Amino acid sequence: MRRIRFFAWCLGMLALTAEGRAEDFVPAAPVPPPAATSDAASPSPTVEPVATPQDQKALEGEFAAALARDKHEPEPAPSAAPRPGAALSLLDLSFDLLGAGGGSSASEHEQQSLEAGGHDPKLRGFTIQNVELTFAGVVDPYLRGDANIVLQINPLGESTIELEEAYLTTLDLPFNLQVKAGQFFGAFGRLNATHPHTWDFVDAPVVNSRLLGGDGFRNPGAQLSWLTPLPFFTELTASVHNSQGETAASFRSTPGDVVAGRTLIDRSVRSMGDLVYLVRLRTSFDLGDEVTLVPGLSALFGPNATGLDTHSEIYGADLYMKWKPLRNDQGWPFVAWQSEGIYRRYQAAAVFDKVGLADTRKTLDDWGVYSQLVWGFARPWNFGVRYDYARGEHDAFTLAGVGYDSASDPLRDQRHRISGVLTYYPSEFSKIRLQYNFDHAQFLSAHDAHSIYAQAEILFGAHGAHKF
16 A cells, blocks of 8 residues: 555656646756856756755755655654755656658668668658657655666667666765766767757767767766866766677677778677776856857777777867847747867778788778757747768778778768758747758769758656756
């Protein structure tokens, strides 16, 4: 009976949470950096500010009160007033459905390479891009948990399910430290750590899907973040991850896959050097009362499986700037500019055929950039444009009578893309989007392709504000 009452109480909490805690879907104004003197929005740090003893007692009191309801015990009076935003939620549950319809002048086979992201529309017709079930909540006053289970329908019409993220995050470490552990997106750049329903465009930028993989870089691991005591917001993040699987595309990846004309071998973990290491630095500045600038630097290091001693290095620089007037209509109007550049040094092992050496060992330099501008011109409408460029260092050889040329490799050729998008938000729980892409790619038989996609999203349940 106690379990039934507790389950009923959880459902009640979930209903109240969905009704009362749904944040405005507009990019909200997070907590400003410590030294901010204006009201301009600044990005909230990933690392939670250190709680005072009074805050900690208040949170412990809330947790004890939640458990007392099931036991019909009197609720203990909180020892201190809770800090803003510290309301305890034992479980938030949401369900998000994202889908698109459209097509391209490229053939359907070419379209699957043209749209290389794991959640990109890959077919003429309709694509279920992302069906996401999210669980999030406080475990106790010291930990919170998050999990995202994703379902998709692949180009063959088969339903797939994956545990996209599942991790714990600390809430009360000293010295402005925070630890995250489990399966999660690596904190590389701005876009990699975000989910498709938060993107400003229907598809992922070309350089992200090329160098970080179709599903982005995410693997089991542990992360340590430090909010520095500098007078302006500065956060340093370091993490270590497994290096295998399709979510580690530039590293050990999956045996049998082909990268730069090399078939990946089954390379095992022999030491700590066979894991992937990530470091990131980001900061934030207010340029007056209405403009915020957020620059960042990222790096990834780890082994790749073209040989037993080959490695990959990926470096990234990102910049985000947002203008929003002090007098606005629920966040409109605004202008947001976001850019990322990513560069990869990929050690490719020598290739041998039956006759002898087909291609020597070399380090391949691949890189790319995207830049996008989104204008919220009138509530609830956004208009955006994005430019993508990516290319790989030229490499060509013949192996067993079959030629490889990077100019015809969809993951290493020279690419240009120009995109325009118009988005309408009927409410904070839905959106409708129309996007046009012009692609110029060497691997395409016609070299140029025109694509158009319509996208729709619906969301049930509790959700936080979209990332600043």
